[in-house]
Amino acid sequence: MPYMNGIFALLDKLAPASLLTVMPDAEAVFSGYLQQHPTIDFAALTGSELLSSDFHKRYRLALVDNTLEYMRKQDGAALIAKLRDIHAEILYVIIPTGPGWTNLQTTWNAADMIALGLRQDARYGPDDKGKQLYHFDIYDYKITPDWLNSQHWSNPQMWNKARW
Numbered sequence: 385m386p387y388m389n390g391i392f393a394l395l396d397k398l399a400p401a402s403l404l405t406v407m408p409d410a411e412a413v414f415s416g417y418l419q420q421h422p423t424i425d426f427a428a429l430t431g432s433e434l435l436s437s438d439f440h441k442r443y444r445l446a447l448v449d450n451t452l453e454y455m456r457k458q459d460g461a462a463l464i465a466k467l468r469d470i471h472a473e474i475l476y477v478i479i480p481t482g483p484g485w486t487n488l489q490t491t492w493n494a495a496d497m498i499a500l501g502l503r504q505d506a507r508y509g510p511d512d513k514g515k516q517l518y519h520f521d522i523y524d525y526k527i528t529p530d531w532l533n534s535q536h537w538s539n540p541q542m543w544n545k546a547r548w
Contacts (some may be wrong), residue, residue: 387478387508387509387515387517388413390506390508390517391447391449391476391478391517392417394476395417395445398444398445398474400424400443400444400445400474401423401424401425401444402424402425402426402427402443402444402445403424403425403426403427403443403444403445403446403447404427404428404429404441404443404445404446404447404467404471404472405426405427405428405429405446405447405448405449406428406429406430406431406434406446406447406448406449406451406463406467407428407447407448407449407450407451408430408450408451410428411428414426414428425443427441427443430451431448431451431452431455431459431460431463432455432459434463434466434467434471435459435462435463435466439471440470440471441471442470442471442472442473443471443472443473444472444473444474445472445473445474445475445476446467446471446472446474446475446476447475447476447477447478448463448464448467448475448476448477448478449477449478450478451463452464452477452479452490452492453479453480453485453488453489453490453491453492454488454489454490455489455490456489456490457490457492457496460490460492461496461500464477464500464502465500468500468501468502468520473521473522473523474519474520474521474522475502475519475520475521476505476517476518476519477497477502477517477518477519478515478516478517478518479492479497479515479516479518480513480514480515481493481507481514481515481516482510482511482512482513482514483512484510484512484513485513494516497516497518500520501520501525502518502519502520503518503519503520504516504517504518505517505518505519
């Protein structure tokens with residue numbers, strides 16, 4: 385998984401206090417990182433475990449890889465929504481793109497990810513068999529427009545001039 389170097393660089397940049405992974409063999413993949421960061425609160429679950437449980441713990445960062453493409457699209461969307469809304473402040477999702485991938489149960493594209501509120505961050509690998517990284521951050525998912533402030537809400541210039 386050559387794209388994992390980018391993920392580890394991202395982890396070093398964000399330095400999360402807690403990390404939830406939804407991917408197969410997460411303990412093996414992150415063993416070196418966990419040895420370097422022994423205080424991190426780490427959890428590794430499968431998508432089906434997360435969807436079927438009453439697990440409600442919140443993590444600073446969640447990472448989904450090698451999971452969505454092997455789930456029904458409806459279940460994958462529910463997993464992303466649950467992670468985004470309940471379990472993570474920052475969510476990163478890695479999905480395969482291009483016609484070179486075979487034996488996938490579902491395919492995901494940019495429109496699917498945008499519909500779930502994620503933004504594309506990076507692309508790894510060749511066009512025919514690459515992977516794309518998408519993210520959702522609760523703190524920057526919506527840019528506040530200029531008009532959304534108390535100055536425009538209250539219309540102070542109209543006070544004592546008209547009755548509503």
